Amino acid sequence: MQRAVADSREEAHLPFIAVDWGTTNRRVYRIERGNVVATERDDIGILSVPMGGFPAQIAELRTRFGGLPIVRAGMVGSDRGWHDAGYVCRTATIESVAAAMVQPEHGVAIVPGVCVNTRGRTEVMRGEEVQLLGAVAAGLAPVDALLCQPGTHSKWAVMKDGAIADFTTAMTGEMFALLKSHALIGREMYGDVEADAAFREGVETCADTDLLSALFGVRAASLLGKRAPGEAAAYVSGLLIGSDCRARITRPGMTIHLLADGLLSRLYSAAITIAGGRVVIVDSQVSFIAGIARIRNLMS
Amino acid sequence: MQRAVADSREEAHLPFIAVDWGTTNRRVYRIERGNVVATERDDIGILSVPMGGFPAQIAELRTRFGGLPIVRAGMVGSDRGWHDAGYVCRTATIESVAAAMVQPEHGVAIVPGVCVNTRGRTEVMRGEEVQLLGAVAAGLAPVDALLCQPGTHSKWAVMKDGAIADFTTAMTGEMFALLKSHALIGREMYGDVEADAAFREGVETCADTDLLSALFGVRAASLLGKRAPGEAAAYVSGLLIGSDCRARITRPGMTIHLLADGLLSRLYSAAITIAGGRVVIVDSQVSFIAGIARIRNLMS
Numbered sequence: 239m240q241r242a243v244a245d246s247r248e249e250a251h252l253p254f255i256a257v258d259w260g261t262t263n264r265r266v267y268r269i270e271r272g273n274v275v276a277t278e279r280d281d282i283g284i285l286s287v288p289m290g291g292f293p294a295q296i297a298e299l300r301t302r303f304g305g306l307p308i309v310r311a312g313m314v315g316s317d318r319g320w321h322d323a324g325y326v327c328r329t330a331t332i333e334s335v336a337a338a339m340v341q342p343e344h345g346v347a348i349v350p351g352v353c354v355n356t357r358g359r360t361e362v363m364r365g366e367e368v369q370l371l372g373a374v375a376a377g378l379a380p381v382d383a384l385l386c387q388p389g390t391h392s393k394w395a396v397m398k399d400g401a402i403a404d405f406t407t408a409m410t411g412e413m414f415a416l417l418k419s420h421a422l423i424g425r426e427m428y429g430d431v432e433a434d435a436a437f438r439e440g441v442e443t444c445a446d447t448d449l450l451s452a453l454f455g456v457r458a459a460s461l462l463g464k465r466a467p468g469e470a471a472a473y474v475s476g477l478l479i480g481s482d483c484r485a486r487i488t489r490p491g492m493t494i495h496l497l498a499d500g501l502l503s504r505l506y507s508a509a510i511t512i513a514g515g516r517v518v519i520v521d522s523q524v525s526f527i528a529g530i531a532r533i534r535n536l537m538s
Numbered sequence: 539m540q541r542a543v544a545d546s547r548e549e550a551h552l553p554f555i556a557v558d559w560g561t562t563n564r565r566v567y568r569i570e571r572g573n574v575v576a577t578e579r580d581d582i583g584i585l586s587v588p589m590g591g592f593p594a595q596i597a598e599l600r601t602r603f604g605g606l607p608i609v610r611a612g613m614v615g616s617d618r619g620w621h622d623a624g625y626v627c628r629t630a631t632i633e634s635v636a637a638a639m640v641q642p643e644h645g646v647a648i649v650p651g652v653c654v655n656t657r658g659r660t661e662v663m664r665g666e667e668v669q670l671l672g673a674v675a676a677g678l679a680p681v682d683a684l685l686c687q688p689g690t691h692s693k694w695a696v697m698k699d700g701a702i703a704d705f706t707t708a709m710t711g712e713m714f715a716l717l718k719s720h721a722l723i724g725r726e727m728y729g730d731v732e733a734d735a736a737f738r739e740g741v742e743t744c745a746d747t748d749l750l751s752a753l754f755g756v757r758a759a760s761l762l763g764k765r766a767p768g769e770a771a772a773y774v775s776g777l778l779i780g781s782d783c784r785a786r787i788t789r790p791g792m793t794i795h796l797l798a799d800g801l802l803s804r805l806y807s808a809a810i811t812i813a814g815g816r817v818v819i820v821d822s823q824v825s826f827i828a829g830i831a832r833i834r835n836l837m838s
Binding site for chain 1: 617653654655659660662691706707708709712713716717719720721722723748749750753754755757758759762764778781782785
């Protein structure tokens with residue numbers, strides 16, 4: 239017995255490949271003893287893989303990394319990915335996620351998604367759960383916290399005792415892209431988005447104006463010459479991100495742990511602050527590595 | 539003087555042509571003594587008229603109707619129409635709108651739009667003002683009322699003493715079309731929209747869920763098999779129209795005069811009722827004729 243436990247612990251520290259395989263891009267990490275020793279990023283998201291093309295992609299990765307075990311997370315485990323890994327219903331602990339791992343072939347495991355599936359409400363996530371559970375496992379967020387992951391579909395997760403107790407998704411990023419590409423106000427939405435005065439004005443406005451009328455106001459302001467050219471994109475971003483944050487910040491002074499960097503981090507930090515919240519930035523890549531390494535260890 | 543007044547009154551009852559010329563279609567009415575004696579409808583909206591094509595369209599109408607005076611309303615008076623007729627700022631009475639008529643050539647007049655242009659808020663309408671002022675002039679709505687005109691860009695007008703005192707526009711119909719054609723949830727949005735159980739569920743849901751997260755819920759419900767196929771379009775319509783109505787119905791029992799018929803009338807009636815309002819249906823065509831005839835009389 240002593241010997242078997244030692245073997246198990248040793249195996250847990252053996253190198254493996256972690257793949258964060260999303261809709262539009264892919265990150266690959268070689269992890270040894272919980273540390274990243276090599277990383278790659280490309281734009282081979284699941285939408286770039288032709289029908290029936292996953293086995294070849296997976297064989298290529300295995301060859302490239304000398305047959306090391308591979309742990310995948312993200313949309314690769316969806317019904318449009320390589321193999322549907324299903325969902326763990328809330329409350330999802332790192333142990334319950336690890337226990338529900340799917341292994342379509344020897345040496346290749348996929349992390350399941352997490353869902354809320356009650357009579358009145360449905361939610362799904364796939365890929366974000368590794369970051370969320372990892373952030374807490376790594377001590378970057380407390381075991382009871384509200385975590386925010388901005389993006390095309392922003393996630394707001396309520397962590398309790400280190401587990402995903404509940405979450406909400408908002409189509410904030412997708413809505414911005416839709417409006418910019420296809421709406422009547424899209425033609426005004428040129429210019430860079432930054433956490434500037436126009437963005438802040440949008441965050442303020444959505445406090446007392448519903449989204450559908452605030453968005454039309456962009457057209458009216460343009461016709462009446464009331465907004466400087468190039469400011470509408472930042473204003474609309476402020477309306478959308480502001481609506482997203484205001485719906486989630488239910489009491490003044492709430493702390494939000496924000497898993498974001500770059501522009502999204504600046505925009506959400508500004509909006510959360512205006513909406514009365516307090517921001518703590520969390521490194522999402524460190525969180526992912528901590529989460530996937532812990533899940534790998536729990537599998538061994 | 540007596541003679542001039544008599545002439546003016548007589549001229550006010552002379553036949554004229556009213557054109558409600560919108561973005562995607564056009565209605566033409568021959569009006570005599572305030573009554574419609576002939577009507578035509580076609581799909582020659584302003585977007586169908588090629589650059590520089592308005593003079594030919596107008597000449598054709600004048601020839602067809604024997605050179606009768608023409609009064610136009612709607613997007614034909616916008617910066618993308620024939621001639622920009624500008625805006626009357628609120629509060630807009632039927633007299634102030636008539637006084638601001640633009641006559642680009644003899645015998646052809648265009649009704650200006652109406653705007654709100656304050657420091658904090660901008661709104662524009664063009665075409666809807668004739669129906670609004672006409673509904674009150676015809677006694678179809680009281681002089682103090684909240685009027686709703688559903689559509690691509692729904693209008694909610696606060697009438698005071700028979701004038702347009704304030705209004706709000708929501709991009710309700712445009713948002714539905716955007717989501718259906720271009721959003722990730724668009725693929726679920728097949729099936730007819732009707733004021734049915736799925737629509738009502740959408741109206742109920744938006745009472746306590748923000749729009750950006752409620753919309754993503756459509757995707758989650760689909761992935762988890764929680765909504766019957768063909769119901770998502772009606773549900774999304776309920777979310778959008780429900781949000782629109784709930785933002786405007788600020789106290790229970792408020793009466794809304796609804797200028798709509800057909801499906802939009804059924805949908806908005808259902809949503810207004812669920813949101814706690816009381817609906818009175820107003821005939822929008824009768825309102826338009828009453829408004830344009832009154833404006834024509836005031837011009838004489």
